[in-house]
Amino acid sequence: MTNKDLIAYLHPDLFIPELKAKSKTDAISRMVAHLVEKGRIRDGRIVLETLKTREKLGSTGIGKGVAVPHSRSTVTNTLTLLFARSEEGIDYSAIDDKPVQLFFMILAPHQEKSGEYLPLLGKLVEVTRDANVRKRLLKAPDVDSIAAVLAKAKAR
């Protein structure tokens, strides 16, 4: 997947500039509520349950202040990416125990024609390995600026 492909998944409706949450479950729950509010899914409870169960396999807080909560679900028919930030950081039980500031929530249908679910997960992890990219994502004021940061991100 190219940076351009990744950027295509960004949407102004699916950006939470300052996520207010006290815990991992609270953070996931607020992101799911945002997807419901923006009409991307109808039943938040199902997705919340699925995402919470996914966390039992291991934290999707992959370290360095980044989390990528993700799952396939029956309730969506399109691959969806939501980006949220917390300047202060949220205790997410990440693998390095550091608070998470950048969240990329990914929902995918069970049968997805494009086959881009895993490549999208991989691309996000790859671009956020760069400390400079992470720093700039935290400061970007809107989705266009986030897209500009991701467009210039290099694979590491």
Add this chain to the structure above:
Amino acid sequence: MNPQLETLIMLQDLDLMIQEVSDQKTASQMTRIGFELNAVESLTAAREELARKINPELLAVYARLMERYQRAIVPVRNNVCLACFLKQPTKYSPTDAKIRWCNHCNRFLYYI
């Protein structure tokens, strides 16, 4: 939404998650990306807990459909079943309290 259908969808999502992480190719791709995949058995325990909440007759239908189609609950958009692509009765609606089945392939319907 019918609470039993809601639980069935949670069960299907979980069953398909178990299938995905049990598939060696997908699991190794996930691990390569950087995600930990520990304690798959915790998913089995969660599955048992969910299954206990479902009416046994419905659960048996679900099991039969999963065996036959690998997905027992399928999305519907614009009144079209997105598994067999055939039209459903217009009287069905997303806010239906009843559980609906596709008139053609017999799978449970979820209105997205």
